[in-house]
Amino acid sequence: MDSPKPQTGVISEAPRPRTIWDIVHPHETLEELGVPPAIVTDLIFRLLFAEGDVSVRRFVDVLRINFKVLDVLMLKLQKDHLVEIAQAGQIGRTSYIYRLTDEGMARARDAMERSQYLGPIPVPAEEYNEAILLQTKVRKKVTPDEVQKAIGHLILPEGFHRRIGPAINGGTSLFLYGPPGNGKTTVSEAIAGLIAGTDPIWLPHAISAGGQIISIYDRLVHKPYEMTKEEADQVGDYDRRWSLYNRPTVMVGGELTMEALELRFDEVAKFYEGPLQLKANGGMFLIDDFGRQQMNPTQLLNRWIVPLESGYDFLRLRTGQTIQMPFRQLIVFSTNLDPNQLVDGAFLRRIQMKVQVEGPDIRMFHQIFDMWCKRMGIPFDMDSFKYLVEEYYRKPKKALQAVHPRDLLKIVKAICDYEGRPPQLTPQLIDDACHSYFV
Numbered sequence: 001m002d003s004p005k006p007q008t009g010v011i012s013e014a015p016r017p018r019t020i021w022d023i024v025h026p027h028e029t030l031e032e033l034g035v036p037p038a039i040v041t042d043l044i045f046r047l048l049f050a051e052g053d054v055s056v057r058r059f060v061d062v063l064r065i066n067f068k069v070l071d072v073l074m075l076k077l078q079k080d081h082l083v084e085i086a087q088a089g090q091i092g093r094t095s096y097i098y099r100l101t102d103e104g105m106a107r108a109r110d111a112m113e114r115s116q117y118l119g120p121i122p123v124p125a126e127e128y129n130e131a132i133l134l135q136t137k138v139r140k141k142v143t144p145d146e147v148q149k150a151i152g153h154l155i156l157p158e159g160f161h162r163r164i165g166p167a168i169n170g171g172t173s174l175f176l177y178g179p180p181g182n183g184k185t186t187v188s189e190a191i192a193g194l195i196a197g198t199d200p201i202w203l204p205h206a207i208s209a210g211g212q213i214i215s216i217y218d219r220l221v222h223k224p225y226e227m228t229k230e231e232a233d234q235v236g237d238y239d240r241r242w243s244l245y246n247r248p249t250v251m252v253g254g255e256l257t258m259e260a261l262e263l264r265f266d267e268v269a270k271f272y273e274g275p276l277q278l279k280a281n282g283g284m285f286l287i288d289d290f291g292r293q294q295m296n297p298t299q300l301l302n303r304w305i306v307p308l309e310s311g312y313d314f315l316r317l318r319t320g321q322t323i324q325m326p327f328r329q330l331i332v333f334s335t336n337l338d339p340n341q342l343v344d345g346a347f348l349r350r351i352q353m354k355v356q357v358e359g360p361d362i363r364m365f366h367q368i369f370d371m372w373c374k375r376m377g378i379p380f381d382m383d384s385f386k387y388l389v390e391e392y393y394r395k396p397k398k399a400l401q402a403v404h405p406r407d408l409l410k411i412v413k414a415i416c417d418y419e420g421r422p423p424q425l426t427p428q429l430i431d432d433a434c435h436s437y438f439v
Helices: 019-024 037-051 057-061 066-077 102-114 125-137 144-151 160-168 184-196 229-235 298-312 345-350 363-377 382-394 404-419 427-437
Strands: 083-088 098-099 175-176 201-204 207-211 212-216 242-245 251-252 284-287 312-316 321-326 328-337 353-356
Touching: 019 125, 019 201, 037 057, 037 066, 037 098, 037 102, 057 066, 057 098, 066 083, 098 102, 125 201, 125 207, 125 321, 144 160, 144 184, 160 175, 160 184, 160 328, 160 353, 175 184, 184 251, 184 284, 184 328, 298 312, 298 345, 363 382, 363 404, 382 427, 404 427
Parallel strands: 175 328, 175 353, 251 284, 284 328
Antiparallel strands: 083 098, 201 242, 207 212, 312 321
């Protein structure tokens, strides 16, 4: 309802800023859903076609639709002789069970030809965009104590948390580089855990743009946020097309292809699947082993150079229509290759934070080795440790790697188990492990 016009000479109050609740509040009419009515009726037809007799409760659960809105639609479909009541319950229209008429069956087949998407009613792309912007503009910051705790299980240089903490709170981009086996992926996973543990985010199952449906939900990426009773009471009723999730994390490696960064149209199901960066919105996108993907690094960087700068991505439908979507996630590139040989300076300038994850020095290597001895129940032996460092690192001039103690001690333990003796360290066992491990 329009607010009354201010009287002449009276200064009106400034409009209240929009909040996420203005978007996810329950809708009472079909118009308030914001999507073409044909999309909603097609979903009703497809559910009836797929399942036969369908209860009101089933419609509400699958389509995430308000009963009042559903009831208005079902009354119209009844009036048009497209559906009929298969069974009437004892508590009014909320307990009805519906089925298709012969004419309705023909309409349902047409709906199946157009698309086979069957799930929650999509939300308009404009509302999705606004929701992402609202929830990424201001969000809970991680503290130095939280970052130190998240990486506390790693032996890292003193003050390392100060290198990654600002990037997490900045929420734009981070480049982790350095020799292999020193914890870049583990650090990335710790960052993902920190981001997931901040304030949860409202996300829809699917969105609608240009009359098309784009699926966003991915069960491997989107983990439901478990609300406490107090939180649930505070939230109350809401538009069930939206759900509250932990901040998402998408992790990819060498399997990443350029197609995964574009809208993908399923020729059989006839709806779109959102690209990976759309699924990661509001959270984190990790590209591990950067430079080893099934595409040239320059192709990937050219694809993202504008989104990284502007905060917006542009996706193209098969019709040729281009839609603008927020590009609001922490992008983490992790590589053991030389960054200067992978990308040019123009791209590196667009990545705000660059953090080198170096190999350990001898003191840190000792700490890591001792830590893994304790974890595996192997008594630490200084003579064996000195033998390892001298014979397999100093003499051959091999770089120390943080992953080596864990891997070598696993082999030592396996040898001891095989020979039926308690776990222990000796120079001979060090030789046996190194001969099996190093090429």
